[in-house]
Amino acid sequence: MGGDQAPEMIVQGVDIALERSPDLKIILVGDEALILSLLKTTKRLKKHFPEIIHTKKVIADEEKPSVALRQGQGSSMSLAIDLVGNGKADCVVSAGNTGALMAISKKVLRLMPGIDRPAIAGFFPTKHGESVMLDLGANISCDAKNLVQFSIMGQIFVRTVLGLRRPVVGILNVGIEGQKGNNCVREAAATLQRMTNMPFEFYGFVEGDDIPAGTVDVIVTDGFSGNIALKTAEGTSQLISQFLRDAFHNSLLSKIGYLLVRSAVKQLRQRIDPRRYNGAMVLGLNGIAVKSHGSTDALGFANAIGVAADMKRYRFLEKVCEELINNDFDLPEEQSKLATTA
Known part of the structure; x- marks a missing residue:
């Protein structure tokens, strides 16, 4: 649900990513009714129907990381990061609030031993x-x-x-x-x-x-x-x-x-x-988190997904x-x- 053109850009970006890598398994976290309406406009995603985790709670772009950390439980970003933390997903990709992504990821995924800061x-x-x-x-x-x-x-x-x-x-x-x-x-x-x-x-x-x-x-x-x-x-x-x-x-x-x-x-x-070149990697965490630029389009978001998938494939x-x-x-x-x- 994060990004200037979300969630349309996210759904279309996932559709492009599936064209490149049909073996990807996708979980979309956000407003289920809105996501379902957008799936109808896709070519591949509607055939490879993704798992949807519903929530209407969203962390705003202007929200401070400290506030997001305290009050963001149950938000789309928090639930997506939790999926990586509990092993139900290999990586999380978000175009939302960068500070919130860093703060919540650091809390949920933890730092690697020997690393002080991500x-x-x-x-x-x-x-x-x-x-x-x-x-x-x-x-x-x-x-x-x-x-x-x-x-x-x-x-x-x-x-x-x-x-x-x-x-x-x-x-x-x-x-x-x-x-x-x-x-x-x-x-x-x-x-x-x-x-x-x-x-x-x-x-x-x-x-x-x-x-x-x-x-x-x-x-x-x-x-x-x-x-x-x-x-x-x-x-x-x-x-x-x-x-x-x-x-x-x-x-x-x-x-x-x-x-x-x-x-x-x-x-x-x-x-x-x-x-x-869209798709910035958060290095130093015990989990894969990739930050997409909030102003990117579907093609850029698909590239961010590709970065996350490569980090998993190559056992980073x-x-x-x-x-x-x-x-x-x-x-x-x-x-x-x-x-x-x-």
Whole structure:
């Protein structure tokens, strides 16, 4: 029931996801009467009839996470997360209130041993393919320990889901020089540089222009900077698309020119389309939770479902736990105690 165009966008997105992966089993949580009326407009979902859990209670987009945590019991978001918590579903996908999703997921699914805070990770297009950035907004401020844990989770994710054998990790900073940045990023960098014989390479500091350049495979930052980078990238993508539309409608000659290059323009639009990269993963939980952008459409939501399904197919949770327990990441003393407890 969450999202600017929900629940229509959700139902249509599930329908697209089923076209791509007919083996998916879907549970829809929300207003049953409204959902049933929307199923009539679908192609595949009405044939592969989903389970519906009825509730009219919805967490509003503007609701504070603390309020949602106290009063959200019985809401569509809370019931959906409970399904993952009690093992009746493998993953939850929501386009609703991000703060509420984080708060309720953390309470119900719990943190993985050795992880202090969950982080939101998302894909970014680059010159070389795709990179992953975290955190994108779950933690406005972070300490060095958090950034090191984000680095570990991020490199496991790209090895598991993207198939990279030895990913390169970088910390987002105001410069690449070692003395740049605050104590938090410098301490995190020093810790990562001490890690040897690990299945990833630490590049050092990266700047904003390194993100689209694909300098590293994993960009690590706090949620404040990460969310600004994400929204800037999405806005730039929309601006470029608008510029293209304007350029090819300025004159008759430009319209003729468009006919000659439209296949290339189509490829460009697809490459920078934010819907293609929709689906931010909440890493660090004992369960799979994926946050869809609230303003996306059905295609974007289908991509978010695909991200969640891939995390389950490639056993992401199991692999993170295995690495946290079995590898000596040369963590600072208080972090080592967490890993030992795991």
